Amino acid sequence: MPLARAWSVALFGVDGVIVEIEADIGGGRPRTQIVGLPDASLNEAKERVRAAIRNSREEWPTELVTLALSPAALPKGGAGYDLALACAVLVAAGRVPPERLAGTVLLGELALDGRVRSVRGVLPGLLAARKADLRRAVVPTPALTEAALVTGLEVRGADCLVDVLTWLRGDSEALHEPSAPQPSPSPEVLDLADVIGQPEARWALEVAAAGAHHVLLTGPPGTGKTMLAKRLPGLLPPLTEEQALEVTAIHSIAGSLTARSPLITTAPFVAPHHSTSVPGLVGGGVGFAKPGVISRAHHGVLFMDEACEFAANRLESLRTALEEGEVRLVRRDGVARYPARFQLILATNPCPCAPPRESDCTCSPHARRRYLGRLSGPLLDRVDLRVRMRPMTAMSGVEVGQPETTAQVRARVAKARHRAADRWKQHGWLANAQAPGPILRREFALPAKATALLDRGMRAGVVTARGADRCLRVAWTLADLAEDDQPGADHVAAALEFRDRRAV
Incomplete structure (x- = not known):
């Protein structure tokens, strides 16, 4: 037979x-x-x-x-x-x-x-x-x-x-051999100098790039939220060889690779529309579970513009991925696993009518609460940096001289990333955002004087335990940018200010 x-x-x-x-x-x-x-x-x-x-x-x-x-x-x-x-x-x-x-x-x-x-x-x-x-x-x-x-x-x-x-049948010349690898074309890098003003938001973007932190940008339309988000990939370091293969494998399954540049070497930028379904975000579908947009943003940036226009279940579906860095899709015959370790940028207007000046808002208090209520407390607790954008009418004459370019900021980010990678190399982490809370509190515990303000915030119920851990990570990033050996009280205070709920 x-x-x-x-x-x-x-x-x-x-x-x-x-x-x-x-x-x-x-x-x-x-x-x-x-x-x-x-x-x-x-x-x-x-x-x-x-x-x-x-x-x-x-x-x-x-x-x-x-x-x-x-x-x-x-x-x-x-x-x-x-x-x-x-x-x-x-x-x-x-x-x-x-x-x-x-x-x-x-x-x-x-x-x-x-x-x-x-x-x-x-x-x-x-x-x-x-x-x-x-x-x-x-x-x-x-x-x-x-x-x-x-x-x-x-x-x-x-x-x-x-x-x-x-x-x-034995003819070794019948099939094609791979040609010499060609360097991938360099993607266009948008310049941070194009953004007018917004010094606080620029600084938050630099901190986010240096420590791989999540960001929430709140402000009227036309203030540069989308422009800032699109410039974050230009501040991030190139992917390592291992990261590039992970990202390329996901895009290969999704069918989005091109023969011209098969290896993805730069941080991907993914911006889903607010009408995207839950399976479209986290992955799924009938039969074979396909990767969603959050997996395609692995080792890159997921930008959710008009975040409050997303349905609440879409936003809540991100919580597990933000915490664990992967998506597990349970099927009848097993569990499909897709990595999803990305930087999240949320951008939203302060209310549904979104006038250029807040004094012109026609929304009722109930409408504003309902609109912003889609960003739940548990989701916001996972966002490290919250920034209130300045209205354009208040920015004339603020900047003196030329704004910093992407290249200038990227150089500082690279130094801070190097310091963080050197600190965490024995654990295999590359950025401060990857360091778990127990390690920060035990092996890298800060003096009581440095964390006094954070301790008061926890006692008052203003900061959760998860929020405290995230404050410590941001404080380490601020210290790296300042080239300090460890965070001090000023760094912890600045990290707490980034979590101010009034920025929402």
Whole structure:
């Protein structure tokens, strides 16, 4: 009874699981069956693969063809298994030698004429293949640049099924080799000097960049909230190699990578519309749980403009991700995990009518409370810096000389980040916002004199325990920017002022 094996990958969140595909021919009336919890699109692969093989001048077996996907208990979906299914069938039928199939993972969707089409998730799939000690990978040619990011794996690109079969028969030149990596184009960096005035908001943005803190900007329309938010990525340091691979893997699953720049090396900036659904924010969907916008903002910036226009359940869905840095989507057959460690910037008007001058507001007190009430206490407690923007009418003549550019501020941020990374390197953290409260209170405890004001705030019920921890993190960032060895009373007081509820 002819039997053959091939390898592919199933993705569950950002975690890849190697799938063994077995093809068995014979033992019943002519038909094709797939077992191993395939979804509808994978079940349809029978017809796609049969047509692709026939149009590649090969013969489909005239007996029972059984295709088993293991592990059998893991749900499998999508069209990425087509190439592996076709090769397994032809090896089992004796049309192709099996030697090169051993230790090779195959990813790709087949068109009816045999062309190999791109699929999502090539990068995380090949990372899982390398972890499982597979030696080679065959992927669609458009995904070859992305696949070449995985070191320690021999990668080849295929245009069509005929090329893959020719390669399996011994022709090493049939498939494309990855070309030399090209440097990713530098993204446009918006200049902080374009923002008029707003010294407090500029300073808050610098502190946020230096310590990876979350920010709330409140003020009338037209005061520069969106301009400031869009300039935060330009202040952040480039991603490390590990961070770049994590971010690129998420965007690969989301299908947003381009062949021109497959590796994301700068902090992403994501700004969802206020009509975005909860699954659109945190991830989900029918069947395979796809990453949401907060995961696409991993190691970058999530900007929620007009935050009070978002439905309350949308805003509340962010709380777990803000605290834990990842999203866990529970499904019937397991939990899909997507990392989501981002910097949150909320921008909102002070009321629904939002006039240029607050004295012109026509909203009732109830309407204002209801509008701002969408930013709940638990959510605001997780926001480190709250800034009240100045109205434009009060800013004439405030600035003297040229405002600082992005390059000038980024240089100070880089120094502060270096100091923080050096302090936390034994724990593996890169920014002050990642340091947990117990470590700050025990190993890096400040003198009682420095925290006296914070202690009074906690006794008065003005600051929660979580808020106190966040104040300490901001205080360490302020000390890093001032190049001090540790925060003093002035730094703690400034951190507390950033949490002033009157800024909302």
